[in-house]
Amino acid sequence: MSGAVATADKPxxxxxxxxxxxxxxxxGVVLLCAWVLVPIYLLAVNTLSSPQQVTAFPKxxxxxxxxxxxxxxxxFEGVLKAxxxxxxxxxxxxxxxxxxxxxxxxxxxxxxxxGKATFRMLVLMTRAFPLPLLALPIAxxxxxxxxxxxxxxxxxxxxxxxxxxxxxxxxxxFSGIPLELxxxxxxxxxxxxxxxxxxxxxxxxxxxxxxxIFAFTISWNEVFAASVLTVQNRTLxxxxxxxxxxxxxxLRFAGGxxxxxPALIFIFxxxxxxxxxxxxxxx
Amino acid sequence: xxxxxxxxxxxxxxxxxxxxxxxxxxxxxxNQAVPVEETQKMRxxxxxxxxxxxxxxxxxxxxxxxxxxxxxxxGTGAIGVVGGLYGDLANFADxxxxxxxxxxxxxxxxxxxxxxxxxxxxxxxxLPWMQANYVMAANKxxxxxxxxxxxxxxxxxxxxxxxxxxxxxxxxxxxxxxPAGPKGLKHRFFQGFLLPAFTGSEVTKFRSAEAExxxxxxxxxxxxxxxxxxxxxxxxxxxxxxxxxxxFDHIARLSEAFNQKPDDFVAFPAPSGPKxxxxxxxxxxIAVPKSAPDVAKSKELIKYMMQPETQVxxxxxxxxxxxxxxxxxxxxxxxxxxxxxxxxxxxSSPDALPALLPVGxxxxxxxxxxxxxxxxxxxxxxxxxxxxxxxxxxxxxxQLMVTTGAPCWLPDAPSEGPCPVE
Numbered sequence: 234m235s236g237a238v239a240t241a242d243k244p245x246x247x248x249x250x251x252x253x254x255x256x257x258x259x260x261g262v263v264l265l266c267a268w269v270l271v272p273i274y275l276l277a278v279n280t281l282s283s284p285q286q287v288t289a290f291p292k293x294x295x296x297x298x299x300x301x302x303x304x305x306x307x308x309f310e311g312v313l314k315a316x317x318x319x320x321x322x323x324x325x326x327x328x329x330x331x332x333x334x335x336x337x338x339x340x341x342x343x344x345x346x347x348g349k350a351t352f353r354m355l356v357l358m359t360r361a362f363p364l365p366l367l368a369l370p371i372a373x374x375x376x377x378x379x380x381x382x383x384x385x386x387x388x389x390x391x392x393x394x395x396x397x398x399x400x401x402x403x404x405x406x407f408s409g410i411p412l413e414l415x416x417x418x419x420x421x422x423x424x425x426x427x428x429x430x431x432x433x434x435x436x437x438x439x440x441x442x443x444x445x446i447f448a449f450t451i452s453w454n455e456v457f458a459a460s461v462l463t464v465q466n467r468t469l470x471x472x473x474x475x476x477x478x479x480x481x482x483x484l485r486f487a488g489g490x491x492x493x494x495p496a497l498i499f500i501f502x503x504x505x506x507x508x509x510x511x512x513x514x515x516x
Numbered sequence: 517x518x519x520x521x522x523x524x525x526x527x528x529x530x531x532x533x534x535x536x537x538x539x540x541x542x543x544x545x546x547n548q549a550v551p552v553e554e555t556q557k558m559r560x561x562x563x564x565x566x567x568x569x570x571x572x573x574x575x576x577x578x579x580x581x582x583x584x585x586x587x588x589x590x591g592t593g594a595i596g597v598v599g600g601l602y603g604d605l606a607n608f609a610d611x612x613x614x615x616x617x618x619x620x621x622x623x624x625x626x627x628x629x630x631x632x633x634x635x636x637x638x639x640x641x642x643l644p645w646m647q648a649n650y651v652m653a654a655n656k657x658x659x660x661x662x663x664x665x666x667x668x669x670x671x672x673x674x675x676x677x678x679x680x681x682x683x684x685x686x687x688x689x690x691x692x693x694x695p696a697g698p699k700g701l702k703h704r705f706f707q708g709f710l711l712p713a714f715t716g717s718e719v720t721k722f723r724s725a726e727a728e729x730x731x732x733x734x735x736x737x738x739x740x741x742x743x744x745x746x747x748x749x750x751x752x753x754x755x756x757x758x759x760x761x762x763x764f765d766h767i768a769r770l771s772e773a774f775n776q777k778p779d780d781f782v783a784f785p786a787p788s789g790p791k792x793x794x795x796x797x798x799x800x801x802i803a804v805p806k807s808a809p810d811v812a813k814s815k816e817l818i819k820y821m822m823q824p825e826t827q828v829x830x831x832x833x834x835x836x837x838x839x840x841x842x843x844x845x846x847x848x849x850x851x852x853x854x855x856x857x858x859x860x861x862x863x864s865s866p867d868a869l870p871a872l873l874p875v876g877x878x879x880x881x882x883x884x885x886x887x888x889x890x891x892x893x894x895x896x897x898x899x900x901x902x903x904x905x906x907x908x909x910x911x912x913x914x915q916l917m918v919t920t921g922a923p924c925w926l927p928d929a930p931s932e933g934p935c936p937v938e
Contacts, residue, residue, distance in 0.1 A: 481551075
């Protein structure tokens with residue numbers, strides 16, 4: 234078999250393969266960028282266009298910088314407060330799910346204990362029940378104990394949704410760090426906590442950031458619990474999303490932008506921790 | 517960097533734990549006026565003048581109901597006033613306070629609607645807030661293709677089909693549009709228009725021979741229907757873009773077409789069938805839950821909502837018409853001027869046959885709608901055998917009626933126990 238290949242296939246110049254590879258590489262880059270950027274571009278163009286242009290066809294593809302739709306949202310009562318609530322709940326969710334999920338992930342990867350496999354399965358169970366089913370009992374309980382309509386109450390619910398991801402992502406990240414590194418730190422005088430803090434933590438930071446971003450977006454996008462459990466302290470999604478689906482097209486685009494942009498800004502702000510995962514650290 | 521992150525985290529936690537609300541506004545929990553523009557108008561033009569302020573919160577059906585259930589169950593709540601459709605309010609009849617002591621000072625409310633607001637008890641459970649209906653709308657260019665001898669204000673289903681056929685054949689593409697999109701109100705057409713017009717019934721005669729004939733007619737109409745209809749939620753948009761010249765929809769979902777291009781469109785009643793001109797009036801009411809934080813204040817808001825100026829402002833905000841004798845101003849927007857007379861002509865036509873929205877189904881209302889949507893998808897979209905589909909769907913419908921125990925509502929004859937499906 235290998236002989237046949239050798240005779241049929243003349244060796245090609247290295248530069249040929251290089252250029253084909255280069256082409257593939259750049260085609261891939263362009264495709265991936267378009268995948269992310271084209272929807273955002275369309276969202277931006279339609280947000281900045283007048284209602285007539287949004288429904289008109291053919292599209293010019295160039296925004297007319299009509300601020301009508303944006304102004305509508307800026308003057309829409311309660312948007313800023315809802316935005317603030319959304320950020321608050323999402324950040325709380327992020328902190329809580331990392332604070333609870335990362336130690337669980339560490340324990341799963343470093344310690345042997347009975348029921349470990351079952352635990353890994355059970356962690357996923359929080360996602361097995363649809364929220365509309367759980368929302369009523371949760372709302373009743375929250376009203377009774379006074380957590381109703383508070384950011385922390387909603388953050389607790391979102392944390393339960395985010396925890397499976399936090400645990401499983403951090404579990405695999407911690408498993409990727411050789412135990413020997415920690416042992417080396419111990420032999421050099423660190424205790425368990427110090428070794429974790431000085432050796433393991435810097436290495437897993439990108440992974441933790443990734444799961445933090447996950448928690449953030451889960452909370453940011455969640456609608457049902459948010460609209461049942463908050464009344465006066467609404468989050469942006471609860472406040473806008475359900476109204477948007479039955480609103481005119483140009484407002485849907487503007488509202489979509491209002492929902493997407495804060496999340497994009499957040500992801501940009503933490504991107505260097507993400508990129509550190511692929512070795513382009515801290516640029 | 518790590519220090520700032522830590523400080524941020526602690527600050528966020530602190531704010532999250534201490535943030536509390538002291539809000540004296542009345543919370544108005546509604547599943548009407550959900551589209552953002554209507555919400556904005558409700559807040560700025562309808563409710564702004566109420567002393568003390570109103571926090572108007574429109575909701576999707578799911579969270580709307582769940583929240584009311586939760587507050588009813590615990591007996592303490594934040595909601596001051598609930599605004600919803602007749603059927604939504606009927607589900608929680610025991611949770612509303614009696615509103616008969618609200619002083620309406622000279623406002624004459626439609627007596628039939630007031631009676632509906634009692635749910636057959638002696639207490640006034642809700643007051644009628646606003647009403648709407650469904651009509652047909654057409655681009656004026658379509659009028660020249662009307663079949664011979666047809667009066668646009670007195671069409672039959674056969675004439676609509678002939679009209680749609682003319683449009684499709686003479687303009688080169690199907691121009692009839694139907695809101696069959698995921699959020700379109702297609703099921704209301706079958707429940708309140710098509711089936712009652714042919715069978716005189718919404719539930720009981722679901723699988724009758726007349727129903728089979730009705731579906732046959734609709735299949736005929738579907739041949740001349742714009743295939744993009746399965747994406748249409750609001751018919752105003754395809755009417756405006758010109759993809760559709762003839763359409764059926766809820767008046768609130770047609771209004772934008774009339775407001776943006778008042779000279780291009782006409783509105784007219786839904787067609788009539790062998791049993792009459794069936795239509796589905798939509799009645800929204802306002803109620804005060806027993807768990808409201810300040811019942812007296814809530815009642816004041818109810819009174820405010822019933823005043824003539826508020827009723828007119830509500831019409832301008834939502835395109836729902838008053839339930840009282842409020843005098844309509846002369847400078848109404850184009851949509852109200854065009855749609856109002858069409859609704860009037862339909863409800864007062866000699867063969868008028870009102871078919872109500874489902875009553876007494878509770879949270880099963882969605883499943884009830886699904887029976888009609890499934891029938892539509894199977895018969896019309898999937899082209900399955902009409903008789904077989906109706907028999908199977910009738911079985912689902914019957915089980916639904918038995919589970920909920922809902923007695924018949926108009927136009928079906930009153931029943932003892934659950935509404936039968938023959």
